[in-house]
Amino acid sequence: MLQKNLMMTDANKYVLPDFHPPLPYAAPDTVYCSTAEEFDSAVGSDFIRHANKVTEKGQDFIVGLSHGQSPSGAYQYILDHYNELKHPEKIHYTFINSKLKRQRGLVGTRDAISLIKKLLEGNLISKDQILGRALDRENIEAYGAGLDQLLSEYLEGSEKNGLDYVFVASTSDGQVAGITECSAAFGSDNIVVVVNDSDEPELTFTPSFLKRSQRIVFLATKADKRKPLANLFYRWANPDQSPGFLRFIPDVERRMTVFIDGNALTWPQIRLTRGTAVGETTIRLDVPFDCDPKEKTNRPVLIMIHGFLGLNTYDALLTFIPTDKYIPVAMHYGSIPDELNPKEYSRFIAKNIDFVVNHFGENGHPVYIFDHSMANIYLSMIDSAYDQYPGIKKYLKGRIAANPFFGQETKHASMEFMGNVVLKSRISAMDVVVFNSAKLLIPTLSKNGVRRLGIKICKWLIRSDSSVNNRIWKAIKDRVLVLAGDMDSVPVLNRIPLEHTLNRLPIKIFAIQIQSALHESKAFDKGDGFSGFEREGIPVLVIKSERDPIAKFVEAGFKDRENVMILDTTNPEETDIFREHLYYMIHPRNTIKIIDQFIQEVETENA
Helix, strand or coil, X not given: CCCCCCCCCCHHHCCCCCCCCCCCCCCCEEEEECCHHHHHHXXXXXXXXXXXXXXXXXXXXXXXXXXXXXXXXXXXXXHHCHHHCCCHHHEEEEECECCCHHHCCCCCCCCHHHHHHHHHHCCCCCHHHECCCCCCCCCHHHHHHHHHHHHHHHHHHHCCCCCCEEEEEECCCCCECCECCCCHHHHCCCCEEEECCCCCCEEEECHHHHCCCCCEEEEECCHHHHHHHHHHHCCCCCCCCCCHHHHHCCCHHHHEEEXXXXXXXXXXXXXXXXXXXXXXXXXXXXXXXXCCCCCCCCCCEEEEECCCCCHHHCHHHHHXXXXXXXXXXXXXXXXXXXXXXXXXXXXXXXXXXXXXXXXXXXXXXXXXXXXXXXXXXXXXXXXXXXXXXXXHHHHEEEXXXXXXXXXXXXXXXXXXXXXHHHCCCCCCHHHHHHHHHHHHHHHHCCHHHHHHHHHHHHHHHHHCCCHHHHHHHHHHHHHHHHHHHHHCCCHHHHHHHHHHHHHHCCHHHHHHHHHHHXXXXXXXXXXXXXXXXXXXXXXXXXXXXXXXCCCCCCHXXXXXXXXXXXXXXXXXXXXXXXXXXXXXXXXXXXXXXXXXXXXXXXXXXXX
């Protein structure tokens, strides 16, 4: 544990980047499919449509097939609808890599080899339509050289620069074809190369050749694909790393489509169950890789606690925090027992946080918390009643409070939320009149008056269940999605899961969250009563912006506390001030550097 007299006041040691306009960003088209049948049909139909478009011009259509399970449903759809291809004799197939170890011996799966065999058995293609079939496969080096020459000559004779259509998928660690994250294949301009990135040599098409394809379809299925998807869409993806290199093909919006199923939008999860006086609660924890929930290591765990509506905003941090050093965890609040009194909601969440900290602490991990916005209410409750949270008291090593929200500044948040979210939503003309009146009323009320009004409105929403409320709530959620889509570092990927989260969040639950948090926040208006973290020497790093439209910073909550350091990230040039509230989303790389430096300093001090 840190010494009580540890001073954390030198914010200058955290070097922030110069603020500048974001780099031009282009992302592939994205198609989300809610069922396996919809996914298979969408991919298969896309293939048939593009094949017909090319072959109707009298041209050959050259296809690169990917091994593994991800394309299997689409391959079966293509096989079942092969009669819809107008010139199947002009379609030629090849494989984009040799089979990976885990792709061998698949039973009951329509993989690439099985597809070709079935097409041959049904006389739907001839052997001559399989490029490279006559090459000697005994020596992988010789086979690779032969395939490289054959394809080069074939493409030149067909006056093509690359393949017409390529199926690609990714492993959980980002490998596409035989191209690992930092593969030696990135240094080759050949068509085919043999790589030794794994236990045995593998044959793969090179990144430079795949990027010459006229059309690439990226298939994402299963929960372990969320991380490579985030890598692909990351604003700062590296053109010389997999799978991000695929996004750097010219005209990527037209030439590449990412097909995603529902499972691929779910992170691997740890599930914990806590018993309470009113029933059990299940707490889900998103993690970037499958891991044993009882794994005993001394790797620090970073528990990320979201503000309201912010659960799916931690993708970039989950993806890029180095997992060889830390275990990042994005915490869901937990299921709500039916008998829970709405007034007890915030205390219920605070106890869930303590339970999660205790879980990882008992398994040997130093535990840190990264909380955002409204989550500051929960951490303030914990700080003011520290001894009632034994897990945190025993195992918490440090806290990073990002854009902390203070209840006494509800007036500030209400004005911004009303003007930039509610009144810019697609609400009716009558609703506009009502909310405009409310917006004019808010400035005339005191800060406490606005908070009291907010609590009353939430209580009314909890009791009522009208179609009008739900209609307005839907319009507000749609507006939130527009704002989130404009500002995230992985904008396309996050919009779909965020939409799912919002669609599942009834206005009544949202009202319970707000009402309880505002009620509890009254105890912290004077900035006193925060004794736990300081008494125990738990360092707290606060990230704040003076232009934050939601969480106006209140110095009284942290000023002159020996264990606190305040880092100002205000960008005076920012035009979309909602980005100021979401620094960790807009600047994930720098946030990770801040997290890393903070934890390393604390760990060194504790050693």
